[in-house]
Amino acid sequence: MKQSDEIWWRHGVFYQIYPRSFQDSNADGVGDIRGIIDRLPYLQALGIDAIWLSPVFPSPMADFGYDIADYTGIDPLFGMMADFDDLMSAAHASGFKVILDLVPNHTSDQHPWFVESRGSRDNARRDWYIWHEPAADGGPPNNWLSEFGGSSWTFDAATSQYYYHAFLAQQPDLNWRNPAVRHAIHDVMRFWLGKGVDGFRVDVIWHLIKDAEFRDNPPNPHFREGRPPHEKILTRYSTDQPEVHEVIAEMRRVIDEFDDRVLIGEIYLPLHRLVAYYGNDLGGAHLPFNFALLSTLWSARSIEKIIADYEAALPAGAWPNWVLGNHDRPRVASRVGPDQARVAAMLLLTLRGTPTFYYGDEIGMHQVAIAPERVRDPFEKNVPGIGVGRDGCRTPMQWDATAHGGFSRAMPWLPLPDDFVHENVVNLEADARSILSLYKALITLRRKLLPLRSGDYVPIAAQGDLLLYRRQSEGQAVVIALNLGDQPVSIASGAAGLNGDILLSTFLDREAEKVDGTLDLRGNEGVMIGV
Structure with missing residues (x-):
């Protein structure tokens, strides 16, 4: 057994890359794997230890890669498998660990599994997804709502049943009560672990098991107008079911077949529920992501209480973690302001636990206003007018002052803000007092000082x-x-x-x-x- 300070995911600094927006190497306006390879020297100079990649698998891109059509391939938009293998080799040679996004809750509706499943009621893969008879009035089986707007049930006229999707209709949920589904995803994990991937961040891991009786969710007594409509009900029966911990324990056992790998869970739950995802005797996720800093009131007392509550709730032996930004939430510089973004960086990189930050936060990238005609996010398209769009935190990395910020030689898939001419890597690297210089200094001290790593x-x-x-x-x-x-x-x-x-x-x-x-x-x- 390694000493705790030798376990890389405990002392490392994690950096999330949204591949579409990091670096375009082939002038199609979309970032790709070769672009990431080209920028590894920048990441070395920054000092991070692990790269987490949002999905690069084949996908129709209804939800920009979170609708997977092939779990063991690479989408041509991002390159080929040979490019991925080169990234793994180059990253490991540079001292980086590589974490992949695993999206096991749902597939694309174009995945061969779902194509078969919807083929007929007696298809061998019918039970790989969640199908249900209509309600007595012919409508959806219950009141569960999609996070992207409307009912989470879509009627399939060919077989006269509804299928469940927690997100888009193009993202049908897998039935994790079926052992065949579990085994299939375990084999997917082994495929990538066998290629040397250092672990997975598991998307919406708390969604994997749903109530076996499909009971209606209760109304949310605290719902406020102007919030996303799916918040009108509490997800008591559609998420965070007790049986999910057995599922995660099985995933952990697959991870443990390989040396020095990590299992991270995406979980948006209150702290007292979040910590249950470490599992009994710590047989669950190594790091159930703690998103408290993404939504808290930015005040000293609020943050002080969150830290205290989290530290108190952690099971014995569990290792904490903190997240400052991601691809689903507004940029930290816009949430707390550009001046406090520096304070937030010091907070993140000095708290006890593994820190994760999002590409561009180290240069102070802010939330970009996206004109209606440039909106790409299906969440914003389905639920317009209340500011739920995620495009603004997914804009291209601002590398330099050249056209398109050095991200691409072509028009990028999302626009850059006007300030990229000044706020970019080249300019900030030349400024010894820039926020980028602060991030580098913080990471250097974290690596140097034992109290910051493990104290x-x-x-x-x-x-x-x-x-x-x-x-x-x-x-x-x-x-x-x-x-x-x-x-x-x-x-x-x-x-x-x-x-x-x-x-x-x-x-x-x-x-x-x-x-x-x-x-x-x-x-x-x-x-x-x-x-």
């Missing part, structure tokens, strides 16, 4: 906009002081145990400054202090 988290009492905590290990300690407000704050440093040397400020201008008696923080500033 305990110890809260320090604070008030107002100030968030204070200590990371400590084996006689070493680092104190993190974050000002989540825009006004200056002074702290009696002796009482708070802050006396020492500043290792890093989010403004990148106070390194080696001594703190003795008082710590003065500017508005929107965070510092790390070696004590």
Whole structure:
């Protein structure tokens, strides 16, 4: 058994790439695998340890790759299997781990499994998906709603039954109560693990099992107008069923057939339910993704409580994790503001646990307003007018000031903001005090200092906009002081145990400054202090 600090997914920094938007190598306006290979030197300079790729499998692209038509292929849009093999070789040679998105809850309606399943009621694969008789009035079997708008049941006239889809009608849900489905997905996992993939991030893992009786979901008493319509009901019976943990335990056993691999679960649940996905005796997901920072009120006390609640809820031996941004949520720089985005970076990279951030967050990319005629996201098309579109956080990476931001020689699939001419990698690399320089400095210190990699988290009492905590290990300690407000704050440093040397400020201008008696923080500033 390895010591915990030697387990790569515990001490590594994870970086999510949305392949369509990272780098286009063949001038078709869409990012691809060769483009990712071309940018590996940038990722090395950034200092990250693991690359998580959103789906690159063959797909009709109804939901941009989250509708998979072949689990063991590469979509020509992204390249060929040989390109993927080259990426694996180049990434591993560069010291990176590679995580693939596994989407086992649903397939494309063009997947051969579903084509067979809908062929007839007595087809051998009929029970691979969730089919149900109509209700007495001929309508859907129950009141379950699609997250992308409307009923989650679509009627198939040829066989006179409904099939279930938690998302688009083009994304029918697999029936995970069928052992044949489980075995088929396990074989998919083994295929990619055999190619050297270092693990999976499992899409909507809490959706995999549905209520066996298909009971109606209860109404949501807290629903507010202006929110997505599927939130009108609580997903009591369509997600987070007790049997899902058996399914995840089986996935974990497949992962454990291979050395040094990781199983990550995408789970949007309250913390007390989230931690159950570690499984009994930690036989579940290694890292059930903790998305609390994506939706919390950005205030010191709110974040302090989330950290405390999460740390208290973790099972013994479980390793925490934190996520700052992803392909489904508005950009962090737009959620908290560009000034606080620096504070957020210091928070993410100094909390106890594995940090994950989203491509472009390290250069402060913001949510881009997409003109109606350029909207690509099916969520926005199905539920327009309330701001649910995800295109704005999926815009092309801003590499330089040339046409299309250095992302492509052709018109990109989504537009770039006008500020890419100034806010781009080349410019920010030349600025020693840029947010990109801050990310590099934070990752460097995280790698260098044992307390940041694996030390305990110890809260320090604070008030107002100030968030204070200590990371400590084996006689070493680092104190993190974050000002989540825009006004200056002074702290009696002796009482708070802050006396020492500043290792890093989010403004990148106070390194080696001594703190003795008082710590003065500017508005929107965070510092790390070696004590």
